[in-house]
Amino acid sequence: MTAAVLTLNSVVKRYGAFEAVRDLSFSVAKGEIFGFLGPNGAGKTTTLRMILDIIPPTSGRIEVLGSPTAGAVRRRIGYLPEERGVYRKMKAAETIAYFAQLRGVDGRSARKRADALLERFGLAAFARSKNEALSKGMAQKVQLLATIAHQPDLLILDEPFSGLDPINQQTLEELILELKAEGRTIIFSTHVMQHAERLCDRFLILAGGQKRFEGKLEDARTGFPTRLVIRTADPVDPLVSAQGVLAVRRTPEHPPGDPTYEIMLAPNADPQRVLRAAFDAGMRLSRFEQSMASLHDIFVAMAGESAREDKAA
């Protein structure tokens, strides 16, 4: 692994008796896109705020860009919070330049960068418009540009896709990949698993303030059963007793036609044996497909498990 840009060691954050983050440790390597996933109230925003040194941890150690605190390297970090806002009376270009200046860029360069970014993202015509005159999507874009205008080494984006239309979501995905190509490290949190699945090199699932998983998608999948999807008009009873089959359940048909079934296999079970068992039973199949667990499945399973644990406690 390349040198870590961010390392958290046994980080805890308590608010009175409530433990928002419990013994959290993970690291993010330079140049990777790191997904920070978790249901609402999982402790994501609290963790991001501790990383940014906006709030101190109760205990534990956080190292950012080689510094024991983000305060010292604030100018090398860009942060887009989940709840966004801009000064309503400020102009778009001014907003971008202002935040770039706050992060150490000199006035002239900040203004140039603001104009260049607005030009590149199709907002040049609105550079001198007040933020209150912009649409919600445009204002969000302005804030995103304000986050990257100082060319940070580490970008932390909290729910960056929320509120954007599909076209702007696509533009943002492209921007994130572009920033990665430039060698920047990106951490983003999201509820939309498709984005995380498409973009992240690695990810972390946080639930109930605790780490549930950290690693690559393939690693997460190893703990999950392989799935087979078949479509047939014949009875599927012969498959229930086939070697390696854990369960068979009927799924809703889309589109309507022959019934569709989902077959859960034991780890390391051979799907070919299931296929052979189907042929041996004389079943006629119109579909036979092996699918891996999606990030969505993994997320729901892990977050759901945490919710059950919390309920039981």
Added chain:
Amino acid sequence: MRSSFLIAWREYRQYVFSRGFLIFMVMFPVGVLVGGAAVSFVERARPVREFVVFDQTGMYAPIIDESLADRRALELLGAWNAYLEGAIDRTQVDPANIAEPFGAGEVTLARSAAFEAAGGAAAGMEIVRPLLRRGAPDFTAPRASFRRLELPTEAAEAPSTAAAADALRPYLLGEIRLPGGGELFAAILIPADFGVSADGPPAEYWSRNLTDPALEVAVSRALDSAMRRTAAADYGIAPETLDALADVSAPLEAFRPDRGAADAKLSTQDRIRTAVLPAVMTYMLLVIIFAVGNLLLTNTIEERSNKIIEVLLSSVTADQLMFGKLLGIAAVGLTMPTVFLVGAGLVALGGSLGGGVAQEAVIALLTSHLIPVYLFYFFAAYVIFAMIFLAIGAVSNSLQDAQSYMGPVMLLVFAPLPFMVMVFQNPNGLVASILTWIPIYTPYAVMMRAAANPPLWEILGATCLMLAFAIFLARIMGRIFKRAILSSSPPRAKEIWRLMRAEEA
């Protein structure tokens, strides 16, 4: 530090370069000039009040005429004095040192008579013209305020004051115009046995206008004077002697014991410096602190509710943010009195409003220690109250949330107001001392006492106490700001105490 200045500059620009503030900055001096011109215009345009006298005694109408003529003469002399104060080039001569009877001096009937005997304003202009400052206009005599008209026939022939009142009523109500075309402003009715005995019938003053008492007062004085003359005659005093006595005024000059003999005499500037300026500046301090505190409050609530605060705090520390905001809004607070001062300076230079007095006030301000005192105590009061407003902003999601905290704060800010009158009257009295030692009121009390030479130990002690309190308050309120600014919902009242306590992780 650079980040704090950037934040301060943004805050400053947001308010001072806003359309409203720029309009205010332009309009304030213009407003003062227009206001001054309007006062002068209203003065010039005021109609001459026309009145009639129904005098059954036959002796009081001439007395009223004579009294009003004296009043007019004194009015002219007063206007001449004011003209000299504003128009004379003081580098050449002091208006009081111009040769009599044309110099600025006492306004008495004797001087007025001498002034008129020497040729009046026309002759005076010839004397003073070489002494005028450049561009000064010639003297214009104010218009006469009153004119007595002949009674309409039907009133003149009335057998009694009641009948005269009935005859004059249509004129007073404007239903019938006077022969000259004017509207009758008032009628004075004097019954035949007026002044004969102490319990005799009174003279009557009839007018539809109840808001301008000038004529009523003038007539009353004329009648008073006439009756005194009659009474004086009973004591064997000639009326001329009585007039001479009325002009007698004891010369009294005020001196300050804390100055050397050469400059101990109290001047107009001294009076402005010791009485007017401290009161005006204290009031200004109170109003400005409250105004800029409100700016800070609304601005913090905006950043909190707009969720800008989180981005700001990822770019700068909470301390830098707080300092920047305080600095920017303080600069807004200082811009306001600067505009007032510039406006006053323009008026003084132009000499268009009150001429000499405005000029004297600006000179008194610029030559006193009041500006540095104001600046110091402005910052002290600002730190105390701004930190409170900042903390309220940090625990409020909306102005409605802030209202519950604002009530007690407003009470605190304005509580010393009723006592300030007592401090004004007795700047080194007990109330002044008590207020001086209450840290949140020290700035106002010291400002009010600034020109009254309060005991130095008291001012130094109270100021040290105030500074210690300001530092303590800044720390406590700073903690509330830093801890509450990011919370999504406003903390409950009992949680505020937890926020105030020492730093915790």
